[in-house]
Amino acid sequence: MIRRSTAARGLALAAVLSLGLTACASSEGGGGDDGEGETTAEPLTIGTILPVTGTLAFLGPPEIAGVGLAIDDINSAGGVLGEDVKVEWGDSGDSTDLSVANSTATDLINKGATAVIGAASSAVSLGVVDTFAEAGVMQISPANTATDLSGYGEFFARTAPPDTVQGAAHGSLILDDGHCKVGFLVQNEAYGTGLRDNVQKAVEAGGCEVVYGGTGQGHEFAPGETNFGAQVTDLLAQKPDAISVIAFEETVAIVNELVSQGWDFDGTTYFCDGNLSNYGDQFDPGTLAGVKGTLPGAQADDSFREELKAWYTENEDGELNDFSYSAESYDAAVLAALAAVKGGATDGETISANIKAVSGADGGTEVTTFEEGVTALEAGDDINYVGKSGIGPLNDKNDPTSAFIGIYAYGKDNTYSYERQIEGKIE
Incomplete structure (x- = not known):
């Protein structure tokens, strides 16, 4: 199980290292989108920039549970390119104090995250999206809906539809x-x-x-x-x-x-x-x-809700009663992992280059789990990941085509x- 430490629930206030030094944290030899690249990548590290504090803190638990459950499922299926996925948890705060998100973004980059799930607030994402892009980190929001983010750049995608x-x-x-x-x-x-x-x-x-x-x-x-x-x-x-x-x-x-x-x-x-x-x-x-x-977002079915609740109880010592954007958070993590598998590397550039394809933008075999996706990719197939949220493939703006x-x-x-x-x- 992926357990969050108490320290990770607070603000990442000590992150002061240069972004220029940490952009190298991505694995080298980032693959293309043909699945033929080297598969000796560094283990994939997924970070989160989700609301632990602030006016959107009520959305934190379901989103955290979605990411955590997805990473457990990915690792149970063999991980990414033979290695377990690591998670680094971070707080986004809200738009009343963007220093929280800025500090977390720096911290996640310093810790080697090459894909980041979040933020929940569109205004928060607009405040950090360039920081992640400059460091070559793929940001995938499960909840941003502002139209300002449609087609923002190659290092931003979302599993929630625009407004x-x-x-x-x-x-x-x-x-x-x-x-x-x-x-x-x-x-x-x-x-x-x-x-x-x-x-x-x-x-x-x-x-x-x-x-x-x-x-x-x-x-x-x-x-x-x-x-x-x-x-x-x-x-x-x-x-x-x-x-x-x-x-x-x-x-x-x-x-x-x-x-x-x-x-x-x-x-x-x-x-x-x-x-x-x-x-x-x-x-x-x-x-x-x-x-x-x-x-x-699609209504989470009963079995998925029970899995989320069980994960949250075990890892967060609490009870999960809200499921808003949990499915979108789960799918964001799975899409990042499948993109790394398809490209044969775990750096942000590879994930960015392959995320549309694994979402079904090029058609392909329909898969509903990470494990099914890996099996199809290893067989040389294109895939169309149809996940928990029921969104359509990503378009050229990295927005879902239906939701x-x-x-x-x-x-x-x-x-x-x-x-x-x-x-x-x-x-």
């Missing part, structure tokens, strides 16, 4: 529920404004209007904001029939303010992947009853449950 997909689904959900005067409470960073813009496009395409918080209206709030009295007052004065909250941990303060000003949440309020969380006793019973939300968006609803206990999912195509 064009979730935005269309989120807007359609609001319209399908019969609402036509929509207000937004949205945080002012790449993820928040990008998703809002795409939801707004869907709402307006349906012949309806945004009455507060829309593009160019100047109503966004700063990440980490705690006082929403004035914003909620201004929003409710516009008499919306639906409110979309696009935020992270700030959602707790937003909900409390909406409650204090008499907003009825039932069937009128919508969350997204950044705040779709089980709030339980953080609010009075029934507060969130009838709230709906959207979350990119599922789950629709969820809250009950009286302020926790959410799955209702249905729709599949969206990426243009």
Whole structure:
């Protein structure tokens, strides 16, 4: 089992070595994409830059479990090029303090990671993606959805769809529920404004209007904001029939303010992947009853959930109750490992050169596990890895060509449950 040390859960504050010295940590002789290269590579080291602290910390456990379980499965199947995969755990923090992510990025590069899973926040990834690229490290995010990251560069890919997909689904959900005067409470960073813009496009395409918080209206709030009295007052004065909250941990303060000003949440309020969380006793019973939300990714099946829970209990000494982006995290690690196998080397350049191919961009034999993928690659076949998240092959922008968006609803206990999912195509 891959066990995280207590020290790895904190901030990587001591990483001060030069990036120039550590770019050499990648194995030499990086392979091409024909699977014919040398296979005497250094053991693959996968790093994580996932939220242990900050406003997205609730997404950390399922993402960590996804990566950890994937690496256990990879190593149980013989590892990569005959060697066990090593993992280096790191904290991403959030966009309110990018020094956390910057320090972690330096630390992971210094420790020889050639593929990194994360970040969860698009704004955080935008702050470190160039650092990883300059060091030749392949970054694969399981949760970034900002359209700014589409085609960002050869060393960035993601297993979550861009906000064009979730935005269309989120807007359609609001319209399908019969609402036509929509207000937004949205945080002012790449993820928040990008998703809002795409939801707004869907709402307006349906012949309806945004009455507060829309593009160019100047109503966004700063990440980490705690006082929403004035914003909620201004929003409710516009008499919306639906409110979309696009935020992270700030959602707790937003909900409390909406409650204090008499907003009825039932069937009128919508969350997204950044705040779709089980709030339980953080609010009075029934507060969130009838709230709906959207979350990119296929619904994790029962057997996969049990495996994730077992891994988390054994390795983290806790109970896993949220599975957001766990499948995407699992698939990110498997894709990195399969790309290394196909290219015959474990450096970031090789992983970058082969990740599209193993995702199915060139067609090939459909495989659903790392072990099946290795068997097919060793037989000389192209492969199409169809993983836990159900995404389509990566396109020329390193975005998945299709993905599922789950629709969820809250009950009286302020926790959410799955209702249905729709599949969206990426243009």
